[in-house]
Amino acid sequence: MKIKSVRGMNDISPPETASWQYLEETIVDVLSTYAFQEIRFPILEHSELFRRSIGNVTDIVEKEMYSFDDRNGDNLSLRPEGTAGCVRACVQQGLLHNQTQRLWYKGPMFRHERPQKGRQREFHQIGVEAFGFEGPELDAELLIMMDRLWSRLRIDGAMTLEINSLGQASDRARYRVALVDYLEDYREQLDDDSQRRLTTNPMRILDSKNIDTQKILADAPRLAEFIDDTSRVHFDRVCGLLSAAGVEYKINDSLVRGLDYYSKTVFEWVTNKLGAQGTVCGGGRFDDLIEQIGGKPGFAIGLALGMERLLLLVKAMDVLPDSLGKNVDVYLVAVGNVSEEAFLISEQLRSEIPGLRVEQHCGSGGFRSQLKKADRSGARLALIIGEDERSKDVVGVKFLREHREQEQVDRKRLMDFMQPIFI
Ligand code: ATP
Numbered sequence: 001m002k003i004k005s006v007r008g009m010n011d012i013s014p015p016e017t018a019s020w021q022y023l024e025e026t027i028v029d030v031l032s033t034y035a036f037q038e039i040r041f042p043i044l045e046h047s048e049l050f051r052r053s054i055g056n057v058t059d060i061v062e063k064e065m066y067s068f069d070d071r072n073g074d075n076l077s078l079r080p081e082g083t084a085g086c087v088r089a090c091v092q093q094g095l096l097h098n099q100t101q102r103l104w105y106k107g108p109m110f111r112h113e114r115p116q117k118g119r120q121r122e123f124h125q126i127g128v129e130a131f132g133f134e135g136p137e138l139d140a141e142l143l144i145m146m147d148r149l150w151s152r153l154r155i156d157g158a159m160t161l162e163i164n165s166l167g168q169a170s171d172r173a174r175y176r177v178a179l180v181d182y183l184e185d186y187r188e189q190l191d192d193d194s195q196r197r198l199t200t201n202p203m204r205i206l207d208s209k210n211i212d213t214q215k216i217l218a219d220a221p222r223l224a225e226f227i228d229d230t231s232r233v234h235f236d237r238v239c240g241l242l243s244a245a246g247v248e249y250k251i252n253d254s255l256v257r258g259l260d261y262y263s264k265t266v267f268e269w270v271t272n273k274l275g276a277q278g279t280v281c282g283g284g285r286f287d288d289l290i291e292q293i294g295g296k297p298g299f300a301i302g303l304a305l306g307m308e309r310l311l312l313l314v315k316a317m318d319v320l321p322d323s324l325g326k327n328v329d330v331y332l333v334a335v336g337n338v339s340e341e342a343f344l345i346s347e348q349l350r351s352e353i354p355g356l357r358v359e360q361h362c363g364s365g366g367f368r369s370q371l372k373k374a375d376r377s378g379a380r381l382a383l384i385i386g387e388d389e390r391s392k393d394v395v396g397v398k399f400l401r402e403h404r405e406q407e408q409v410d411r412k413r414l415m416d417f418m419q420p421i422f423i
């Protein structure tokens, strides 16, 4: 019996890893141009951290967390998202005292959901969090930055930015009362989940995909009417800055997001190219969370980008660079008892032509079979060293992708010959 991976937790292997590296490098490259720096924090945290931050009655905490007692009896959870751990780390490390932070993280997250396209139990996010910025500029900066990223990845045409304001906690408390008051009259007509949420987390009902529930919601009180002036002014300014920067957006006043800690600005980028799992990136302001986790009151805003969905999208749009699958520039064919010479050549190539990717044939194999491997490797050319070449002090050069005569190059001239080809 073979042992298989855990359901919903996937391996990522070559050549797929090249696509991941390309996405990660491009993202980090863009984030760096906005002066964001990496932070790393553990994958395991005390379950209490997630209960307190994400909220006890959210889907994540109620039914999706991987929690267990460790050998000391501490209740721990695999992180279902990054924000809670990031804030915990910043508070613990004193990174929020009289200073601002622009941070990003990347890594695996774990949620016990039903696996399907674009939804796994282990999935990967790159997250961005900024601390210490009260004004709407940071909200706008994050959105402008991601807009630039979508352009860099050539998926801007498929992404729609939806934004909303959740106001302050006190606004939402008043709204919740009004919403429940309205929905109570329709309790029996609501879907099961929404009936349950009526007492636990009524604002999540706005998220319901159920058609009948949506019809009832059409005439429900709107959150926008409960939002105080400060939040209103803040939101208008975010919208104004986006328009001035030429970033398109859609105000969606049903957008509430699945976690409890948001206030004021929230947003999602959605695409119609991935079916039901159409949200690629989401986030918002979470000023109150710092205090909830034991820090001094502060300001915070962030977002998380789902890497699997991003990868599905760039594949669906066929915008990955052609060069991605190729990982070899030069294949060294070594026939016969010439290993010492072969190592000298390939090591010299790596030293003299920085970044050159050399695959040296190791082990036995005849000329023909090695040349086949060279071709399959995607290399631009094969260097050939056999006993004959060694005795003549030459190296054979065979171009694999262009019509060019095979030649013999003097061993001493080999680097001079190779350099102009690859630089
Ligand atoms: P959804 O509504 O699709 O469940 P979410 O609101 O739970 O998403 P967030 O907690 O906002 O998602 O996480 C940010 C991003 O992480 C999502 O927009 C999505 O791209 C990705 N993501 C979330 N859960 C999963 C999952 N189980 N598998 C793959 N990607 C996920």
Ligand code: MG
Binding pocket: 258
């Ligand atoms: Mg979810």
